[in-house]
Amino acid sequence: xxxxxxxxxxxxxxxxxxxxxxxxxxxxxxxxxxxxxxxxxxxxxxxxxxxxxxxxxxxxxxxxxxxxxxxxxxxxxxxxxxxxxxxxxxxxxxxxxxxxxxxxxxxxxxxxxxxxxxxxxxxxxxxxxxxxxxxxxxxxxxxxxxxxxxxxxxxxxxxxxxxxxxxxxxxxxxxxxxxxxxxxxxxxxxxxxxxxxxxxxxxxxxxxxxxxxxxxxxxxxxxxxxxxxxxxxxxxxxxxxxxxxxxxxxxxxxxxxxxxxxxxxxxxxxxxxxxxxxxxxxxxxxxxxxxxxxxxxxxxxxxxxxxxxxxxxxxxxxxxxxxxxxxxxxxxxxxxxxxxxxxxxxxxxxxxxxxxxxxxxxxxxxxxxxxxxxxxxxxxxxxxxxxxxxxxxxxxxxxxxxxxxxxxxxxxxxxxxxxxxxxxxxxxxxxxxxxxxxxxxxxxxxxxxxxxxxxxxxxxxxxxxxxxxxxxxxxxxxxxxxxxxxxxxxxxxxxxxxxxxxxxxxxxxxxxxxxxxxxxxxxxxxxxxxxxxxxxxxxxxxxxxxxxxxxxxxxxxxxxxxxxxxxxxxxxxxxxxxxxxxxxxxxxxxxxxxxxxxxxxxxxxxxxxxxxxxxxxxxxx
Numbered sequence: 033x034x035x036x037x038x039x040x041x042x043x044x045x046x047x048x049x050x051x052x053x054x055x056x057x058x059x060x061x062x063x064x065x066x067x068x069x070x071x072x073x074x075x076x077x078x079x080x081x082x083x084x085x086x087x088x089x090x091x092x093x094x095x096x097x098x099x100x101x102x103x104x105x106x107x108x109x110x111x112x113x114x115x116x117x118x119x120x121x122x123x124x125x126x127x128x129x130x131x132x133x134x135x136x137x138x139x140x141x142x143x144x145x146x147x148x149x150x151x152x153x154x155x156x157x158x159x160x161x162x163x164x165x166x167x168x169x170x171x172x173x174x175x176x177x178x179x180x181x182x183x184x185x186x187x188x189x190x191x192x193x194x195x196x197x198x199x200x201x202x203x204x205x206x207x208x209x210x211x212x213x214x215x216x217x218x219x220x221x222x223x224x225x226x227x228x229x230x231x232x233x234x235x236x237x238x239x240x241x242x243x244x245x246x247x248x249x250x251x252x253x254x255x256x257x258x259x260x261x262x263x264x265x266x267x268x269x270x271x272x273x274x275x276x277x278x279x280x281x282x283x284x285x286x287x288x289x290x291x292x293x294x295x296x297x298x299x300x301x302x303x304x305x306x307x308x309x310x311x312x313x314x315x316x317x318x319x320x321x322x323x324x325x326x327x328x329x330x331x332x333x334x335x336x337x338x339x340x341x342x343x344x345x346x347x348x349x350x351x352x353x354x355x356x357x358x359x360x361x362x363x364x365x366x367x368x369x370x371x372x373x374x375x376x377x378x379x380x381x382x383x384x385x386x387x388x389x390x391x392x393x394x395x396x397x398x399x400x401x402x403x404x405x406x407x408x409x410x411x412x413x414x415x416x417x418x419x420x421x422x423x424x425x426x427x428x429x430x431x432x433x434x435x436x437x438x439x440x441x442x443x444x445x446x447x448x449x450x451x452x453x454x455x456x457x458x459x460x461x462x463x464x465x466x467x468x469x470x471x472x473x474x475x476x477x478x479x480x481x482x483x484x485x486x487x488x489x490x491x492x493x494x495x496x497x498x499x500x501x502x503x504x505x506x507x508x509x510x511x512x513x514x515x516x517x518x519x520x521x522x523x524x525x526x527x528x529x530x531x532x533x534x535x536x537x538x539x540x541x542x543x544x545x546x547x548x549x550x551x552x553x554x555x556x557x558x559x560x561x562x563x564x565x566x567x568x569x570x571x572x573x574x575x576x577x578x579x580x581x582x583x584x585x586x587x588x589x590x591x592x593x594x595x596x597x598x599x600x601x602x603x604x605x606x607x608x609x610x611x612x613x614x615x616x617x618x619x620x621x622x623x624x625x626x627x628x629x630x631x632x633x634x635x636x637x638x639x640x641x642x643x644x645x646x647x648x649x650x651x652x653x
Contacts, residue, residue: 074164077176084186087161087193090154091258092200093356094578095373095487095506097123109147109204114581117145119597120395121484121576122622124388125376125475138625140634140652147204148636151197152211158194159214162187188245192260195238199268202231203582204633205649206281206288207299210234224645227299232276239269250326250350257348257357263326264354266318267509273314274517277307277524278586285588285631287650294645308524315518318353319535327353327511329542337441337544345487346504353509374492374501377484379461380476381468382454384494390480391447392622393602396435398571399443404545410568412561413552428453430460433614441544446575448483450604450613456493463606464613471606480603480619486576512539512573520566527559536562536569543573567595585631598626627651 073079096111107113116123165187168178178186194212201208208231209223226234247261275281283289283303291299322328330351332339344351378385397407405416418438424431432451436443450462463469463481471477489502515535523532533556537547548555548565555561570583584590590597601622605615629651640646 070160071164074161074166075168077168077170077178080161080165080168080178081186083157083161083165084190087154087158087190090151090193090197090200091356092508092578093358093506094508095356095504097373107145108150109145110150110200112576112578113145114578115576118581118584119392119595119601120580122390122392122479122601122603122619123376124390124477124479124621125386138630138634139637140640140648141637143634143636146633146636147200148639151201155194155197155211156214158190158197159211161190162194163214184245188242189260191238191242192246192265195235195242196260196268198231198235198238199272202235202272203275205635206632207231209646222643222645224293224295225299225647227297228276228281228301232272235272236269239265239272250353254348254357258355260354263318263321264509266314266321267353267514270311270314270318270514270517273307273311274521275586277311277521279303279588280586280631282307285650287628288632291647291650293647299647305524308521312518312521312525315514315521318514319518322353322511322514327351329511329515329538331542337542338444340542340544341441341445342490344510345507346489346502348505351511352505352507353511353514355505355507355509357505358503374488375494377448377488378494379448379454379469379478379483380472381459381461382457382493382495383498386476387469387478387483388475389484390478390603390619390622391482391484393480393482393604393616395571395575396443396447396449396482398568399446400440400545400572402438402440402545404440404540404548404551406568410564412555412558412565412568413548424451427451435614442572442575444485446484446486448485450481455488455490456495456498462610462613463604465607465609474621479606479621480617481606481613482603484576507577512542513570513579515539516566516570516573520563520570523559523562523566527562528557530556532562532566536566539569539573588631590626590631591628596626597630598624 073083090110092110092112094112096107097113097116115121165183166178167180167183168176170177198208198210207225207228210226210231211223212234215221243262243265246265247259249261250263251257251259251261279285281288281300283301285300288300289298289302293299328350330340330344330349332343343349348355348357373389375384375386376389377387379387400406401416401418403416403418405413405418407416407419409415416438420434420437423434425434425437426432427437430451430453432449436447436449436451448461450464451460453460461469463471463478465471469477487504489499489504491499492502493499515538519532519535522529522535526532533548537549540547552561555565567583567587567589571580574580574583584595584597587595589595600618601624602616603619603622605613605617606619608615608617629649632649634649634652635646640648
C-alpha cells in the first residue's frame with residue numbers, strides 16, 4: 033500500500049514545511065508564529081488539540097445517506113450509503129439515485145464509498161500524535177495548557193481510534209495493511225496486505241490494551257458523549273470477532289481462500305469453527321457489561337411498544353452504546369431545511385416535502401404481523417392468519433390496503449404507506465395518479481409508493497410556525513444489535529442454550545410481539561432454525577441503520593432468495609390509479625447488479641497502480 037503523496041498530505045504533514053502545517057492547522061502566518069515543523073505542532077497546546085480533533089473526525093455519521101450541501105456535497109464510506117446499497121431503500125435524490133454502486137457493474141476505479149484513503153490518512157495522523165504529542169505546561173495563569181490528565185485522555189482516545197479505523201477498513205476490504213507507526217517520506221511506503229488472522233489479532237490486541245485506560249462506565253457529560261468508552265471498545269471487539277467467525281472471512285468465500293500475495297502468503301484463512309467460540313466470548317463480554325447496569329433496551333415509560341421503537345431514535349438514551357451528538361444543523365436528520373433527510377422522507381403534499389426515499393417492498397414484506405408471525409412461511413415460523421393482500425380495512429379512521437393492516441410496531445415506525453395520515457397535518461397521503469404525491473420528478477416523489485419513516489421526528493414540519501428541526505443522535509452502536517450478535521454466536525457454539533432465544537426474545541418483546549418458541553416450540557435448540565430467526569430479527573430491528581449491507585455479505589447470503597442483493601425489486605404500481613396502484617410491481621429504478629466479487633470492496637485502482645506488493649480482492653480489476 034502506498035500513501036497518496038500527491039493529494040492532501042498537508043493533512044498528514046508528510047511535507048513538514050511551514051506552509052503545509054499552517055494549512056493543516058488552519059492558521060494565518062501571524063498565528064503560526066514561526067511554525068516550521070510538525071514537532072512544533074506538539075509544542076503548542078491549541079495546535080496539538082486541533083490535531084487530535086482531526087484524528088477523531090472519522091467517527092461515522094449514519095444519519096447521512098443523501099448527498100447534501102451541508103457536508104460538502106458528498107456521502108462517503110463513513111456515512112450510511114449502505115442502506116441504499118442493500119435491499120432496504122431506494123433513494124431517488126442525491127446519492128446517485130440509489131447509490132450507483134449497485135445499479136450498474138462496477139470496477140475498482142469507479143467504486144464509490146471507499147474508506148481506504150481517508151482512513152489511512154487518519155491512521156497516519158493518529159500515529160504521529162501517539163509518537164510526538166506530550167503534556168504541555170506553559171507559564172502563566174491564563175496560558176494554554178495540555179496537562180497530564182487531559183493528555184492521557186486524548187492519547188487513550190487516539191489509541192482506540194487507530195484500532196477502530198483498522199476495524200472499519202477490515203469490515204470493507206477484509207485483509208489490509210496494518211500501519212502501527214508513522215513513515216517518513218524517505219521510507220518505503222509500499223506496504224503489503226496482512227492476512228485476515230493477523231489483522232484480527234492486531235485489532236484485538238490493541239483493543240485489549242486500551243480497554244483498561246478508557247472510561248469504565250458510560251459518559252454522562254453531553255460534551256464528551258461521543259468519546260469512546262470501555263463499552264464502545266467491547267462493542268468493536270464483539271463485531272470484529274463476528275466478522276472473523278462468519279463465513280465470508282472464515283473459509284466460506286472460496287475465491288478468497290485461494291488468494292495469495294506476491295510472496296505466496298495466504299491472506300484468507302480456511303474455515304475454523306473455533307473462531308465462533310472467540311466470537312461468543314467477545315459478544316458475551318459486551319452483554320455482561322451492559323447487564324451490569326451500563327446499558328439496557330430502551331422502553332418508553334408508557335410501556336407502549338409503538339412509543340418505544342419510535343422514541344429510541346429521538347434522544348440519547350441508555351440503549352445507546354456510541355453515537356455522534358452533533359450540534360444543531362450538522363446532523364443529517366437535523367430538520368426541514370437544506371438537503372437533509374427530513375424533507376426527503378416527507379410527502380410532497382406537505383409543506384416543502386420532497387419525499388423521494390422509498391422503502392423496498394422486500395423490506396416491507398419481511399416485517400412481522402402483530403401476532404409475531406411472518407406474511408409467508410419461513411421454515412422457522414408459519415404464515416400469519418392475519419395477513420391478506422386483498423381488500424381494505426380501517427386504520428386510524430381510513431380504509432387502508434390490507435397488506436399494511438395488523439403489522440408489528442417496527443413496521444409502522446419504519447414504513448410510511450398509502451392511506452396513512454401524516455403526523456403533523458393529519459392529512460391522508462396517497463401516491464397513485466391524480467394525487468399530489470403521484471409519480472413525477474424523481475428527486476421529489478416516492479419511487480415505489482412508500483416512504484422511509486424510521487428516525488422521523490413527528491414534531492418537525494415546514495408549515496408556517498412549525499418546528500423546523502430536531503437533532504437526533506447518530507447511533508453507531510446500540511444494545512439490541514449486540515443482544516442479537518450474542519444470540520448468533522451462542523447458537524453456533526451451543527444451540528441448546530436457552531440464552532439463544534432469550535436474547536432474541538428480549539428484542540421482540542420490546543417490539544411488542546410474542547416469543548419465538550411460543551409461536552413454534554420446535555425452534556428451540558434447532559441451530560438452523562434459530563440461525564434463520566436471528567438473521568430475520570436483525571434484518572427488521574436494524575433496518576436502514578447501515579448494517580444490512582455488511583450482514584448479508586458476512587453471512588454469504590447476498591445471492592440467496594429472500595436476501596438477494598441483485599435483480600429486480602418491487603413496490604406498488606406508481607403508474608396506477610386509485611384501483612390499480614395496489615399491485616406488486618417491478619420498479620425499474622430499483623433494479624440492482626450484484627456480482628460475486630461484491631462480497632468485498634476492491635482496493636482503489638489508484639492504489640493498485642502505485643503499488644508493487646498489493647494484490648486485489650477476488651474478481652476485481
